[in-house]
Amino acid sequence: MNMKRGFQRIAWVVVAIATPITGFVAYQLSEHVAGYAPRLVGLDSTPDRQSSKVILVDNLGVFYFPSYLSDADINERMRAVHNRAEATELPDARRRKSISEFADAIRSKYPEYSDLKNTDLVSRVVAKFPNYHSAVNFREFEVDEVREKRPLWALETTIAVIVAFAGFLFGCIAVVAWIAKGFSGAPRSAV
Numbered sequence: 527m528n529m530k531r532g533f534q535r536i537a538w539v540v541v542a543i544a545t546p547i548t549g550f551v552a553y554q555l556s557e558h559v560a561g562y563a564p565r566l567v568g569l570d571s572t573p574d575r576q577s578s579k580v581i582l583v584d585n586l587g588v589f590y591f592p593s594y595l596s597d598a599d600i601n602e603r604m605r606a607v608h609n610r611a612e613a614t615e616l617p618d619a620r621r622r623k624s625i626s627e628f629a630d631a632i633r634s635k636y637p638e639y640s641d642l643k644n645t646d647l648v649s650r651v652v653a654k655f656p657n658y659h660s661a662v663n664f665r666e667f668e669v670d671e672v673r674e675k676r677p678l679w680a681l682e683t684t685i686a687v688i689v690a691f692a693g694f695l696f697g698c699i700a701v702v703a704w705i706a707k708g709f710s711g712a713p714r715s716a717v
Contacts, residue, residue: 530703537695541688548687552680560674562603564589564611564667578668582645585625586611587665603669611667622663 567590578590579600589607591600623631629644632651639647652659 529706530699533699533702534696537692537699540695541692544691545684545688548691549680549684552683552687553675553677556676556680556683557673558676559671561672562591562607562669563672564607564614565670566614567666567668582643582649583608583611584643584645587625587645587667588649590666590668592669592671607667607669611665614665614667622661624663628658628662628664 579593579595579597581589581591581600581604583589586608589604589611591603595603625648626644628651629647632647633640642650648662648664652662652664
């Protein structure tokens with residue numbers, strides 16, 4: 527009876543069973559952050575202002591970025607996010623004043639606020655007086671991560687893990703067979 531061949535067949539069965547399991551785990555772990563997308567914040571929901579970096583964009587609104595992003599990351603990602611946010615319109619936007627129109631109306635009544643940027647001034651007024659929120663086309667965006675799976679990365683990882691695992695199994699079988707062969711061919715001493 528050839529023990530080495532029997533263990534090799536068992537190893538092939540183990541590798542065949544481990545392959546789909548490894549592929550599933552690799553696919554689940556392949557999720558990564560592909561980018562960031564703005565989500566319009568409504569009156570009913572408020573972003574987590576404590577754990578966000580606030581970016582004021584003139585005549586567009588306020589962006590709440592995740593706090594773990596550095597300023598360089600935010601500047602890099604702002605271009606793509608800004609374009610998507612510009613296309614987002616509030617309901618009844620035609621009946622609302624623009625940020626610059628609303629800021630000019632505030633400055634005409636209160637000239638002491640002339641040193642503030644339009645978006646900063648409007649965000650302060652809207653925060654203090656929420657009833658003005660529906661009168662101005664002021665938008666608040668919470669920037670969320672867009673996560674994607676990477677099937678090619680999962681496939682490459684699965685192949686690498688299975689090849690390494692199979693090499694380890696067959697290497698162990700070869701070493702054990704070599705050692706067993708060495709003991710089986712040695713002369714036995716009479717005791």
